[in-house]
Amino acid sequence: MTTPAPQPALRADARRNYERLVSAAREVFAARGIDVPMDDIARHAGVGSATLYRRFPTREALLQAxxxxxxxxxxxxxxxxxxxxxxxxxxxxxxxxxxxxxxxxxxxxxxxxxxxxxxxxxxxxxxxxxxxxxxxxxxxxxxxxxxxxxxxxxxxxxxxxxxxxxxxxxxxxxxxxxxxxxxxxxxxxxx
Missing domain, CATH: 1.10.357.10 (Tetracycline Repressor, domain 2)
Structure with a gap:
């Protein structure tokens, strides 16, 4: 069984952004479904879209997390x-x-x-x-x-x-x- 590749250690601010994005995605997906615009998730997390796409280049990657x-x-x-x-x-x-x-x-x-x-x-x-x-x-x-x-x-x-x-x-x-x-x-x- 293949597991996801281990992620390199993140700086504290990058780790917080990761956790905020995952938490925001969980909330937004639960409320509005998975077709919600990715920018809405970034906004809900309080980060820029570039931060979201740098960490999660696709919707599937975000769903995985x-x-x-x-x-x-x-x-x-x-x-x-x-x-x-x-x-x-x-x-x-x-x-x-x-x-x-x-x-x-x-x-x-x-x-x-x-x-x-x-x-x-x-x-x-x-x-x-x-x-x-x-x-x-x-x-x-x-x-x-x-x-x-x-x-x-x-x-x-x-x-x-x-x-x-x-x-x-x-x-x-x-x-x-x-x-x-x-x-x-x-x-x-x-x-």
Whole structure:
């Protein structure tokens, strides 16, 4: 699994600007979605546009920084669930947690969609990490015979991301996501 390249140590003022930009992006994305003009994020952070683009040359790079902790936590959780007594339950639990994260964060589902679609994007580390996490859980369930052998990790991630995307921001989004994921899990079972 590839992780993002380590960033060189930043001066204190550059570090503060980085943190302000990430915090501002998180707030603005949550309030207005990810299509908000990048200059609005810079303004919300109290920095110039040049500072934003120097640190985050693309929207995808900014999304990566905003969601890094969530993605790392999801990957760690997948590792934990590899020890679940039932491979099927471990996979279903992780998919539910992934969908919940995506449906409660207005921009995470979109960030994951970008990462899953574009191998060359600025969030390719996310793509590789999420594929590895999903593949490990899926392989375990397939080896146990509880999930169809003809299903690939990318397909499962796209299905769950679609569930997260359509339930994002819904008042009963968690319940809708759980119901849709039950259908997905039924479809993954061998016939």
């Amino acid at each position: 905003v969601h890094r902790d969530q993605i790392d936590a999801l990957c760690s959780r997948a590792q934990e669930l590899l020890a679940a007594p039932s491979p099927d339950d471990g996979l279903a639990t992780w998919l539910r947690e992934l969908a919940r994260q995506g449906s409660t964060s207005r921009s995470l589902a979109t960030a994951l969609m970008i990462a899953l679609r574009d191998e060359g994007s600025d969030v390719s580390w996310c793509r590789e990490a999420m594929y590895a996490a999903a593949a490990a859980l899926l392989d375990r369930a397939q080896q146990a015979g509880t999930v169809r052998a003809d299903v690939a990790a990318g397909q499962v991630l796209k299905l769950v991301n679609a569930v997260a995307f359509v339930t994002e921001g819904e008042p009963d989004g968690e319940q809708q996501a759980d119901a849709l994921l039950a259908i997905v899990m039924d479809g993954l079972r061998p016939r």
